[in-house]
Amino acid sequence: MIRLDNITKQNGHQIVFIEASAALNRGEKIGLVGPNGAGKTTLFRIIAGQEQPDEGQVSTDRGITIGYFSQDVGEMSGRSAVAEVMNGAGPVSELAEELKELEAAMADPDRADEMEQIIERYGDVQGHFEELGGYALESRAREVLGGLSFTQEMMDGDVGALSGGWKMRVALARILLMRPDAMLLDEPSNHLDLESLIWLEQFLQNYDGMLLMTSHDREFMNRIVGKIVEIDGGSLTSYSGDHEFYEQQRAISEKQQQAQFERQQAMLAKELKFIERFKARASHAAQVQSRVKQIAKIERVEPPKRRQAVKFEFQQAPRSGEDVVSIKGVDKRYGPLTIYDGLDFHVRRRERWCILGVNGAGKSTLLKLVAGTSEPDKGSVNIGASVKMGYFAQHAMDLLDGERTVFEELEYTFPQAGTGALRTLAGCFGFSGDDVEKPCRVLSGGEKARLVMAKMLYDPPNFLVLDEPTNHLDMATKEMLIEALANYEGAMLLVSHDRRFLAALTNRVLELTPEGPHVYGGGYTEYVERTGQEAPGLAR
Known part of the structure; x- marks a missing residue:
């Protein structure tokens, strides 16, 4: 293909x-x-x-046909989200535009003498449009957008008013609706x-x-x-x-290549030792020359390329009291929309909560209330004794000083830390070599997320509040983070769409539903086993 x-x-x-x-x-x-x-x-x-x-x-x-979704979605405005998605559906959307133009032409008295050709063309275009399922296009576009969590209001509103993340979903929906022969998804x-x-x-x-x-x-x-x-x-x-099988095969290949490399190095060392020992003896000149020529002809085995994996180890966080957060009778509304009505919720030391709920259920709102960046309309949110909180949210990446380099940002945050310790910290979060000299303003989303995470975890809090902490992180950084947090002794409250992250780290689940909150005593894996679903409202 x-x-x-x-x-x-x-x-x-x-x-x-x-x-x-x-x-x-x-x-x-x-x-x-x-x-x-x-x-x-x-x-x-x-x-x-x-x-x-x-x-x-x-x-x-x-x-x-090839459909390519990239992270660079370009400008979008002036159309509804559903129209923007339909516009990318390839020949179908082009035919839909032509049908509109032909309908306008048929209603134009000034083009009466062209009517026969216009009607004939309309019949051809309409037939092709029907063959390609054009009349079902809008309902299919809405179905795809609905699958990507768009509400009807968002589908019909101006796409230009959407955030960057939602525009990404529109761009993705465009490719999915197109259903090309080959799909490239970055x-x-x-x-x-x-x-x-x-x-x-x-x-x-x-x-x-x-x-x-x-x-x-x-x-x-x-x-x-x-x-x-x-x-x-x-x-x-x-x-x-799959990816798991690939990792296993790669590990086997690396092991075999390392063994071949070591065997060849041992053989070469033996030959070079013989040459060095007898090169001055005339009686062995022919043998020495023969072995020199043989060595020159040998195709060298390269050692396997080893991906550098730096481990991050937490310093011991100060111990908090048993009660970390106490939420009592909290109401929260945004205009006519009620998010919470009398919410009660408690986090205790060493509990690791994941918050589940459909879009608009109030997952991020709960984290904001706990972090103090939002206030309840009624009720109380109390942080316990000796609690030192670390809050990771997407907006935190906007607070980095664009003029400082990665290293300067770490140095500014931790003025008492030594250069070696900060370079090790930077390396754990993927900033090696010259990367630490990059100004923050040129960092990608993933690099900014890693830097914010590094700043938060170096001087560890005993309560982590994490809103989509794995967004932008590559697999290696995620694995490092999972390993580090597995040994973390503080409390955690997190929202994430990464099921591996949730399964590895949580021991409590709070599910926010229209009927009210539901608490599950095990972690995410136990939640899936008990409910038969991986997310609220979706059957497994």
Whole structure:
């Protein structure tokens, strides 16, 4: 379906691909993986025709349609969300526009002498429009937007009034509605809540075209893909199986390559020892020369490329009292919308709560009330004795000083810490080498999230309030964070759409429903087992 034959690509001084080849076949669902900066987005752009390889070629079957979702959604305004989605549906949306123009032409008395041709063209366009399911297009667009958690008001409102995250969903819905022969999705799971993520997972499982996707959500990828293409060191390597199988195979390959490397090094050391010992003896000259030539001909085995994984270890957090947060009789409304009516909720030491609920249920509102960035209309929110809170929210990334470098931001926050300790901290959160000299204003969303997380966790609070902490984080950073938080002894209150994160770290669940809050005594895994659903209102 799509073939990459010996492509080479260089961006500035960075060589991204060196004679890389891969085949993407009809019906395959493929996960694209590789370290940050390896060239995943560049590969998407090359396949989509937005960039050309310096050498080699990309060939696609004749007539196939390709839909590409990227993180750069561009400007959107002046249309409703549903119209914006329909506008990207390829030939169907073009035919819909032509039908409107032809209907206007038929009602125009000045074009009476063209009426026969207009009516004939209208019949042709209408027939083609019906064949492509055009009359069902709007209902399909609304169904896709509904799956991505849009309300009817949001669907019909101006798309320009939406936040960046919701515009991302509109751009994603456009590609899903198009249902192209080949779908390229660059981080489609970013900016989605748990309900939308599970809906998208099911949609992609039922999609019968070729799918190539990246995602930092391990669970999401494992449930969809049956093949992995890895970008590393300029080459493309294919693995059959999901992401978990790929990791196992990669570990086996690394072990085998390391063993081959060590065997060859031992053999070379032995040969070089012989040469060094006998090079001055005339009686062994022929043997020495023969071995020198043999060594020169040997193809060297390279040691495996090891991905650097830095562990982060918490300093001991000060102990809090047994009662961390006490919420009593809280009412909260936004205009006519009631979020809470007499909410009671308690967090105690060492409890790790995840908050579940559909969009608008009040998950982030609860975290804001606890963090003190929002006030209840009625009732009380009391923080317990000796509680030191750390609050991570998306807006916290906007509070970084754009003129400071990463290292200066850490140094400003922790003036008593040594340079070595701060560099180690930066390294744990993915800032190695020259990365610490980047000004905060040029950091990506993921880099900003990692820096804010590093600042919060270095001098550890004993109560963590986390609103979507894994947004923008790559798999390696998530795994490091899960490992670090698994040993954390404080209390936690968190909202996340990452099921692996929830399953690994929670021991309590608060489900916010229209009927009122429901408390579950186990963690997220126990919640799924007891309710038969992975999110409120969605059957497993």
